[in-house]
Amino acid sequence: MNPTNGKLIGFACGYTPLPLIHAAGYTPYRILPTTAAPDQAGQVLHENLCPHVKRILDRALSGDLPELEGVVFINCCDAMRRLADAYGRVRPQDKTILLNLPVTTDEPAAFFFNQQITQLLHVLEEWSGRAVSPDGIEDSIQQYQQLARSLDELRGRVKRGSIPGGSKHMQAIYNQAATGPIELTLTQVRQLLAEPEQPDPIDGRVPVYLFGNVLPDIEAFALFESCGARIVGENLCTGSRLFRSWVSEDSTDVLLRLARGILSRPHCPRTIDLKRPMGISREIKAEAELSGARGVVGHIMKFCDPYLYRIPTIREHLRLVNLPLLVLDGDCTMRSFGQHRTRVEAFIEMLR
Amino acid sequence: MMPEYIENLVNGIEHSFNSDPAVSTPRKLYELEFVKLGRRLYRNEGRVAWCGVMAPFDLLRAMDVTSCFVEFLGAILATAGVAGPMLQAAELAGFTGDTCAYHRAVIGAAMQGLTPEPDFLIGTTCPCTGGLAALENLAEIFKKDLFILNIPLNDTRDNIRYLADQFKAMLEFITQKTGRMIDGDRLREVVENSNRVGAVMRQVYDLAKNVPSPITSRDLSSFGIAMPLLFGTEAAITVAEGFRKEFAARIGRAQSGVKNEQFRLLWLQNRIMFPNPLEKLLEEEYRAVIVVDEYNSINWEPIDPADPITGMARRTMSDPLNGSATRRVEHLRKAAIEYQVHGAINPCHWGCRQGTGIRGLISEGLKEIGIPVLNLELDCVDSRNFAEGQMKTRVEAFIEMLDSRRSH
Ligand code: SF4
Ligand code: SF4
Numbered sequence A: 001m002n003p004t005n006g007k008l009i010g011f012a013c014g015y016t017p018l019p020l021i022h023a024a025g026y027t028p029y030r031i032l033p034t035t036a037a038p039d040q041a042g043q044v045l046h047e048n049l050c051p052h053v054k055r056i057l058d059r060a061l062s063g064d065l066p067e068l069e070g071v072v073f074i075n076c077c078d079a080m081r082r083l084a085d086a087y088g089r090v091r092p093q094d095k096t097i098l099l100n101l102p103v104t105t106d107e108p109a110a111f112f113f114n115q116q117i118t119q120l121l122h123v124l125e126e127w128s129g130r131a132v133s134p135d136g137i138e139d140s141i142q143q144y145q146q147l148a149r150s151l152d153e154l155r156g157r158v159k160r161g162s163i164p165g166g167s168k169h170m171q172a173i174y175n176q177a178a179t180g181p182i183e184l185t186l187t188q189v190r191q192l193l194a195e196p197e198q199p200d201p202i203d204g205r206v207p208v209y210l211f212g213n214v215l216p217d218i219e220a221f222a223l224f225e226s227c228g229a230r231i232v233g234e235n236l237c238t239g240s241r242l243f244r245s246w247v248s249e250d251s252t253d254v255l256l257r258l259a260r261g262i263l264s265r266p267h268c269p270r271t272i273d274l275k276r277p278m279g280i281s282r283e284i285k286a287e288a289e290l291s292g293a294r295g296v297v298g299h300i301m302k303f304c305d306p307y308l309y310r311i312p313t314i315r316e317h318l319r320l321v322n323l324p325l326l327v328l329d330g331d332c333t334m335r336s337f338g339q340h341r342t343r344v345e346a347f348i349e350m351l352r
Numbered sequence B: 001m002m003p004e005y006i007e008n009l010v011n012g013i014e015h016s017f018n019s020d021p022a023v024s025t026p027r028k029l030y031e032l033e034f035v036k037l038g039r040r041l042y043r044n045e046g047r048v049a050w051c052g053v054m055a056p057f058d059l060l061r062a063m064d065v066t067s068c069f070v071e072f073l074g075a076i077l078a079t080a081g082v083a084g085p086m087l088q089a090a091e092l093a094g095f096t097g098d099t100c101a102y103h104r105a106v107i108g109a110a111m112q113g114l115t116p117e118p119d120f121l122i123g124t125t126c127p128c129t130g131g132l133a134a135l136e137n138l139a140e141i142f143k144k145d146l147f148i149l150n151i152p153l154n155d156t157r158d159n160i161r162y163l164a165d166q167f168k169a170m171l172e173f174i175t176q177k178t179g180r181m182i183d184g185d186r187l188r189e190v191v192e193n194s195n196r197v198g199a200v201m202r203q204v205y206d207l208a209k210n211v212p213s214p215i216t217s218r219d220l221s222s223f224g225i226a227m228p229l230l231f232g233t234e235a236a237i238t239v240a241e242g243f244r245k246e247f248a249a250r251i252g253r254a255q256s257g258v259k260n261e262q263f264r265l266l267w268l269q270n271r272i273m274f275p276n277p278l279e280k281l282l283e284e285e286y287r288a289v290i291v292v293d294e295y296n297s298i299n300w301e302p303i304d305p306a307d308p309i310t311g312m313a314r315r316t317m318s319d320p321l322n323g324s325a326t327r328r329v330e331h332l333r334k335a336a337i338e339y340q341v342h343g344a345i346n347p348c349h350w351g352c353r354q355g356t357g358i359r360g361l362i363s364e365g366l367k368e369i370g371i372p373v374l375n376l377e378l379d380c381v382d383s384r385n386f387a388e389g390q391m392k393t394r395v396e397a398f399i400e401m402l403d404s405r406r407s408h
Helices: A018-023 A051-062 A078-090 A107-128 A134-160 A166-179 A182-194 A218-226 A254-264 A279-291 A311-320 A334-339 A341-351 B002-019 B026-042 B057-062 B070-079 B083-092 B101-111 B129-142 B157-178 B184-208 B223-230 B234-252 B278-286 B308-317 B325-338 B359-367 B388-407
Strands: A008-011 A027-030 A068-074 A096-099 A206-212 A229-236 A295-301 A325-330 B047-051 B065-069 B120-124 B146-149 B263-267 B288-293 B343-349 B373-378
Touching (some): A018 A254, A068 A078, A078 B359, A096 A107, A107 A254, A107 B157, A134 A182, A134 A254, A166 A218, A206 A279, A206 A341, A218 A229, A218 A341, A279 A311, A295 A341, A311 B129, A325 A334, B057 B065, B057 B157, B057 B184, B057 B223, B057 B308, B070 B083, B070 B129, B083 B101, B120 B129, B129 B146, B146 B157, B184 B288, B223 B234, B223 B288, B263 B388, B278 B288, B325 B359, B343 B359
Parallel strands (some): A008 A027, B047 B120, B263 B288, B263 B343, B343 B373
């Protein structure tokens, strides 16, 4: 077990190597884009940047953040790179690091990402003032793998409709796992799994598969349910994508294994598999089919290039298997999400 | 449609050169080389690669691959005034108007079979996420293989080696596609040409810094971003030498690009690609000249012919668009000081996250050294929503502000 120092390290991207932060004694804290802070980031950045990064910057500008020992940024897209720039400008006193994330997942890319996370390790050691051992990292990886497997089991229950609160409950757990100590989440998830499966009282809802980038708000899931949808599968950056296990490989280099593992998980469309261009479309199609959904909802941040450029192909792939797609523009506020109600209701009606 | 348009352009320019040598200005020669490149692409001469902006075009040339960045095609479509229907086609297929119009125009044209067909594609992670996503789409449309160069943000030794190794892997990829191996002598020749053009371009830029500047706002417009497409060729050297000679002669005759130059301006990122009245307004009404485009600089050291791949990797990573905002702002501040500009104009191209996302930091960084920035909300490729009157008013107000600052 790694001793925790109780301090938080902020992060914003699903590719962040959480086990490393944990192994260094910190609790990874995802800076979720939910805030009542005034909307002012557009003045520093530009209005046409994704609301995910703008809301995070709003939090930074308004001091709506817990005490953070440092923040790990990743250049997963232009918007994130600019967030790292702007954050450094508005909170110069904070310690930050920006990691390079390759776009491809081949071996040279994994080696490169390995160098990046090795650099992160050194920085974390410097911030915490203590060395991190390979065994410690291994231990943290195992905990995260365990959490991923348990969450996977829990997702199975959500799909079967046998967990009270369904996808709302699931999202609450994801949010806690992304912002709080893993030990606490693991205990709670284990307790939940120890309970006998209960049939979800609300039935007759239409199975829907949900994908997209950021949708941490539990009320959004409540809205889907109240419109007659049952989320039976999901591929969200603030959901399952952050917590999926990977196949362990035999390299003795623990950081290389971590790098390969992170790159091999189901990914955000910003990552490209050269052997299968537009792989994200096939991935979403396969997962949606497997989930037994009758329709698919894409919840996409406005101005998110990684998704905006792939939606036409995703739609095309889903059309081939007769899965209708509803795309909702997100802006990280429930106010705008509420405006989608009519469209979601009409979509569910059509699927009945 | 486009092949005929380009063919006519080449013939027209060549004809005018033959009938009246006086019209063969350096700018016309420069344009001729680019329309010829467009013609090679449309004729599918040799193997054709569609690329990201930061691809090593001279290295591709050493493999006899005709290559260009896809945004170049988008720019040609806009300049030819035919981008509108292409943009519409892409939008109808589901590409929203919030994406970069350079890419939407090319995707729309490709979907309609109005572009040349690439043999393969080479994406680059710099400058933008959208560019890479566009190439992934084009690879899918044409069912052609895509190779990607991950360009690290900072130029450490490890990162340069990583990029150099990717260049080598790219050469193997091209060999698989074309059956050709890289020829050492050819590579040496290409590198020497690139070094020569780099040296001449430096001199051209130095001449443009003269007060008053010998250049007009048009002379070197988009020059620094487009010239790498010609790197490695004799033609690039001829073009650059043409500018050098012309500017030196103008300075010798005490002739400025804009008569009675009053204001010197820095133009950020991209020019507006479709016909618009702003440059004319600046020059004729206000005697204001765009003396420098953001990309008009040589930031790399000559490449060692004994280790060309490493030198090319270093060159790629030295691009000011790569890396942090601080680096780009530093680059702009240096340009503003060296060219003694009074102000900067930033056309905030709708759909460009990397460019517009840095807008606030650029304004702040230039303001710190006393250079005001005019941010224009527009789309450099899509003329459909161009608010001409509003843009003119804003430009006029900006110049008047510069004027009042000067008189205080
Ligand atoms: S939502 Fe899209 S644009 Fe925004 S940070 Fe995530 S991947 Fe980048
Ligand atoms: S304008 Fe911006 S988004 Fe468009 S190609 Fe250029 S860098 Fe990329």
